[in-house]
Amino acid sequence: MPAAAPDKDRAQRITLIVFLVVFLLPAAVGFAIKLYEFMAVANGATSEGTFMLVPVLNYFIVFMGMLCMLAWATTNGMFRDIEKPKFDMLERERQLDESEGVLWDVFSSDNHSSNKSTD
Amino acid sequence: MADTTATPTTMPAVGGGSGGQGGDGKLVETTLVKWHFLMGIAFLLVSMLAGLLYSMQFLQHYPLKGIAIFSPGRWRFVHTNGVAYGFIANVFLGMLHWVVPRLTLRPVASRALSYFIFFTWQGVLVATVVGLLLGEAQALEWGETPVWIDPVALLGLILVAINFFVPMMKTTGPMYVTMWYFMAAFVWTVLVYAMGNFLPEYHMNGVAAGAIGGLFIHDLVGLFVTPLGWGMMYYFVPIILRKPIWSHGLSLVGFWGLAFFYPLNGIHHFLYTPIPMFLQYGAVISTIAVELVVTTVIVNFFMTLRGSGDQLRTSIPIRWFYTGMVFYFTTCLQCAFQTTLTFQKIIHFTDWVVGHAHLVMFGVFGFWLLGLMVYLLPRVMGRDRWYSESLHEWHYWITAISMLIMFFDLTIAGLIQGYMWRDLAPWEETLRASAPFWLVRSISGTAMIFAQFIFAYNVLMTLIGKRAKQPAGEVSPASQEGYATA
Ligand code: HEM
Ligand code: HEM
Numbered sequence: 001m002p003a004a005a006p007d008k009d010r011a012q013r014i015t016l017i018v019f020l021v022v023f024l025l026p027a028a029v030g031f032a033i034k035l036y037e038f039m040a041v042a043n044g045a046t047s048e049g050t051f052m053l054v055p056v057l058n059y060f061i062v063f064m065g066m067l068c069m070l071a072w073a074t075t076n077g078m079f080r081d082i083e084k085p086k087f088d089m090l091e092r093e094r095q096l097d098e099s100e101g102v103l104w105d106v107f108s109s110d111n112h113s114s115n116k117s118t119d
Numbered sequence: 120m121a122d123t124t125a126t127p128t129t130m131p132a133v134g135g136g137s138g139g140q141g142g143d144g145k146l147v148e149t150t151l152v153k154w155h156f157l158m159g160i161a162f163l164l165v166s167m168l169a170g171l172l173y174s175m176q177f178l179q180h181y182p183l184k185g186i187a188i189f190s191p192g193r194w195r196f197v198h199t200n201g202v203a204y205g206f207i208a209n210v211f212l213g214m215l216h217w218v219v220p221r222l223t224l225r226p227v228a229s230r231a232l233s234y235f236i237f238f239t240w241q242g243v244l245v246a247t248v249v250g251l252l253l254g255e256a257q258a259l260e261w262g263e264t265p266v267w268i269d270p271v272a273l274l275g276l277i278l279v280a281i282n283f284f285v286p287m288m289k290t291t292g293p294m295y296v297t298m299w300y301f302m303a304a305f306v307w308t309v310l311v312y313a314m315g316n317f318l319p320e321y322h323m324n325g326v327a328a329g330a331i332g333g334l335f336i337h338d339l340v341g342l343f344v345t346p347l348g349w350g351m352m353y354y355f356v357p358i359i360l361r362k363p364i365w366s367h368g369l370s371l372v373g374f375w376g377l378a379f380f381y382p383l384n385g386i387h388h389f390l391y392t393p394i395p396m397f398l399q400y401g402a403v404i405s406t407i408a409v410e411l412v413v414t415t416v417i418v419n420f421f422m423t424l425r426g427s428g429d430q431l432r433t434s435i436p437i438r439w440f441y442t443g444m445v446f447y448f449t450t451c452l453q454c455a456f457q458t459t460l461t462f463q464k465i466i467h468f469t470d471w472v473v474g475h476a477h478l479v480m481f482g483v484f485g486f487w488l489l490g491l492m493v494y495l496l497p498r499v500m501g502r503d504r505w506y507s508e509s510l511h512e513w514h515y516w517i518t519a520i521s522m523l524i525m526f527f528d529l530t531i532a533g534l535i536q537g538y539m540w541r542d543l544a545p546w547e548e549t550l551r552a553s554a555p556f557w558l559v560r561s562i563s564g565t566a567m568i569f570a571q572f573i574f575a576y577n578v579l580m581t582l583i584g585k586r587a588k589q590p591a592g593e594v595s596p597a598s599q600e601g602y603a604t605a
């Protein structure tokens with residue numbers, strides 16, 4: 001249904017933004033508070049919980065790794081044409097299956113118009 | 120360096136995907152996929168029998184009393200380690216050998232290494248079972264594997280990561296969400312395993328070791344099982360439904376949400392302990408944040424299903440997948456409550472948690488893996504179709520119903536136990552009140568095992584049945600019905 005496509009795009013974009021705002025923002029605030037409290041423990045402001053430094057540090061190491069990966073992904077254009085990979089993946093799989101003789105008889109071009117991106 | 124985002128014009132040989140023949144230059148080593156699946160099924164059966172055996176202890180009718188290697192506690196470890204490392208890990212490894220080469224259009228780094236990993240992993244599993252039965256368990260929850268196995272298992276995990284990373288790193292351009300999940304899972308699993316098995320064992324003690332233990336348990340389920348499971352769903356659901364995932368952007372929000380907030384959750388396993396309260400509150404809040412991450416995944420999959428609902432009836436794999444998703448949503452909703460301090464007062468240490476563990480480990484990930492095997496096994500065994508389609512129906516319905524019964528049974532038992540403990544009821548009385556629920560657990564468990572034997576029988580009969588009439592590469596569309604049963 002080509003007419004429905006822009007609506008679908010809009011619905012997707014709105015859902016994306018809602019989820020970003022609803023949980024990424026509060027989570028970022030929560031994270032900042034945790035970081036502050038952790039620093040307080042590390043600086044000896046409170047004697048309670050110094051034994052927790054190693055476990056929490058562990059988390060931060062992984063977190064830094066993820067942050068580097070996010071930065072790398074962003075600078076390498078991984079999110080530029082954000083819907084494209086889903087069409088490519090499906091097309092590749094269709095070709096692989098068909099090269100094996102498994103035909104996608106119900107494959108709908110409507111769902112999946114070659115490499116066209118919705119973004 | 121080829122760009123996998125571009126549609127390839129010539130396809131590499133898939134490795135007799137449907138026919139399963141060998142031959143060089145093939146993309147997928149179907150024999151390995153098949154072996155991992157078959158070993159996974161074998162471990163599922165053994166560990167479920169171990170669970171049933173252990174459940175008899177609760178009924179005070181343990182059949183093998185007084186024999187050291189049959190002491191119930193040891194069989195509990197066989198049960199939990201068997202389902203996690205024997206069933207789930209084996210089937211995941213088979214799945215990765217199928218998905219990664221097809222996604223990247225490159226075979227794994229080394230086929231010989233894959234076989235080496237296969238045999239090492241089965242060796243590790245058998246040694247674990249033997250070690251546990253001989254009483255060599257470590258006092259570390261989910262890390263009970265005998266201490267001398269830890270370095271071998273870690274080495275195995277590093278080799279797995281290398282083997283799959285090589286084809287993944289050769290791809291360029293925006294990656295499909297499945298690749299994100301898999302890449303992260305490989306790194307996380309190695310780190311989590313090393314952290315959970317070596318830090319508490321050699322470097323830490325007391326509450327800090329406990330906190331690491333909590334982080335380990337949760338990261339194992341959240342950073343090994345969850346990303347591989349979600350990555351797998353993002354790959355197979357669109358392929359079986361023949362349409363792309365509803366929103367790739369939303370799927371990436373889910374991925375990054377998982378990456379940043381899941382590791383913070385570990386401490387929710389140790390609420391009301393001497394761990395500082397700010398960390399406990401942090402764990403509760405980030406656990407609830409993870410619920411929202413889960414919601415993005417669920418929304419995405421149900422929006423993708425829209426307009427294809429009849430597939431729930433006609434396609435057995437899709438039915439397993441979406442039943443797992445409904446259970447996932449159910450258990451995560453349950454988790455949002457169980458993680459609050461109000462609920463913790465009641466349900467911690469009760470059968471409520473055991474109910475959660477079964478619903479999520481088997482009802483969700485187990486169901487997804489069963490759906491995957493229903494879809495792929497005939498192809499990797501070189502068969503046109505399943506021996507029996509109606510056995511699939513029996514398998515599905517008996518498993519799903521008995522899973523639901525077990526879940527509700529344990530959840531209610533947990534609430535009763537929790538309230539009775541809170542009211543300081545005598546211990547014997549709480550045992551008496553729990554006994555009927557434990558009986559129902561054993562009965563529903565027996566039904567569940569029976570259903571898995573039906574599946575195993577179907578696999579066996581398919582395996583010894585006729586090979587595909589057409590050579591590899593010439594399987595008719597009708598053979599697809601073998602996977603999408605009408
Ligand atoms: C967002 C989803 C999840 C949340 C919020 C959650 C929350 C929790 C909490 C709070 C506990 C501890 C309960 C207690 O001891 O009082 C727990 C235990 C457990 N969870 Fe989850 N969980 C989630 C997902 C999962 C997944 C995906 C798996 C498995 C793949 C899993 C497997 C387990 C297991 C096995 C236990 C018992 C651990 C033990 O032996 O002590 N959970 N979960
Ligand atoms: C045949 C059916 C099954 C029976 C009768 C059964 C029975 C049991 C029993 C008695 C326990 C110990 C609970 C306790 O210590 O209080 C247990 C624990 C566990 N089982 Fe099962 N089980 C079955 C199937 C499964 C399957 C298929 C899976 C996963 C794929 C699984 C995953 C677990 C986990 C993760 C735990 C640890 C729970 C915790 O520590 O909180 N079980 N099971």
